[in-house]
Each structure stands twice: as C-alpha cells, then as structure tokens.
Amino acid sequence: MTRDRYAELTRILEERRREIMDQVQEKIRDARTESPNSPTQGVLDAAESSEADIQDEIEFALIQMKAETLHKIEEALRRLEEGTFGYCYECGEEISERRLRALPFAVRCKDCEEARETVQQREKAIAQRRGNASLFIDMQG
Numbered sequence: 200m201t202r203d204r205y206a207e208l209t210r211i212l213e214e215r216r217r218e219i220m221d222q223v224q225e226k227i228r229d230a231r232t233e234s235p236n237s238p239t240q241g242v243l244d245a246a247e248s249s250e251a252d253i254q255d256e257i258e259f260a261l262i263q264m265k266a267e268t269l270h271k272i273e274e275a276l277r278r279l280e281e282g283t284f285g286y287c288y289e290c291g292e293e294i295s296e297r298r299l300r301a302l303p304f305a306v307r308c309k310d311c312e313e314a315r316e317t318v319q320q321r322e323k324a325i326a327q328r329r330g331n332a333s334l335f336i337d338m339q340g
Contacts, residue, residue, distance in 0.1 A: 204296070208279060211303045216272045223265045226258060271304035287311050 278284035285294050289311035298305055307315065 205279065208284065208299060208303065209276070211300065212272055212276050212279070215303055216269060219265050219269050223262055226262050275304040
C-alpha cells in the first residue's frame with residue numbers, strides 16, 4: 200500500500216470516527232435535556248409517555264448502531280496499522296478504493312460481499328419455509 204493511500208484511508212477513517220462520535224455525544228446531550236423527568240417536559244399522560252418511551256428506544260437503537268460503526272472503524276484502523284486493511288477477507292484481493300471511500304470499514308470486496316448476502320438470503324428463505332412448514336404440521340396435529 201502506498202504511503203499516500205495509507206494517509207488518505209487513515210484520514211477518511213478518522214474523519215468518519217469523529218463525525219460519529221460527535222453525533223453520539225449530541226444524541227446523549229439531547230436525551231438528557233429531553234428526558235421525561237426533565238422539568239421542561241411537565242406531566243405526561245399515558246399516550247405521551249408511551250410515545251416518549253418509543254422515541255427513547257429508537258434513540259437508543261440509533262446510538263447502538265453508531266457504537267457498532269465506531270467499533271468497525273476502530274477495527275479498520277487496527278487493520279490499517281497491521282497492513283491487512285483494504286484486502287478482502289474471502290478472496291484476498293484488494294478492495295476497490297471506490298468501495299473503501301463509500302464504506303471505509305469494508306472487509307470484503309464487492310463480489311464476495313454480494314455472494315455472502317445471496318447465501319444469507321437463501322438461508323433465511325429456507326428457515327422461513329421450515330418455520331411455515333412446522334406451523335402447518337402443528338395445526339394438523
């Protein structure tokens with residue numbers, strides 16, 4: 200890997216990490232100021248409280264997703280240091296720069312990722328058919 204490419208990929212990963220950290224910190228600040236127990240919220244009825252709970256769950260899920268992305272970025276930075284970054288886990292070929300710019304923590308090339316997704320979709324469809332078949336059998340019994 201050339202020094203320029205290494206520097207560019209490091210910059211992209213660091214920038215993405217900084218963006219996500221800022222977003223997570225902002226969400227945490229927002230959650231603190233908008234909590235139902237906050238004096239600015241007043242008293243909530245059951246529907247408002249339920250809606251607030253759902254909103255909190257969504258916010259929490261978003262923060263979890265951002266945390267997972269941060270973990271992937273940290274792993275990518277580690278692989279970059281080790282010299283294994285930018286190479287597909289499956290076939291060992293170099294991952295295209297275009298793909299790395301779009302998804303800087305990618306671990307597979309486009310072709311291997313598509314093949315993996317196809318296999319997962321097949322497995323999911325088979326599992327659903329098995330689940331539906333077992334329901335049918337249970338209903339007859």
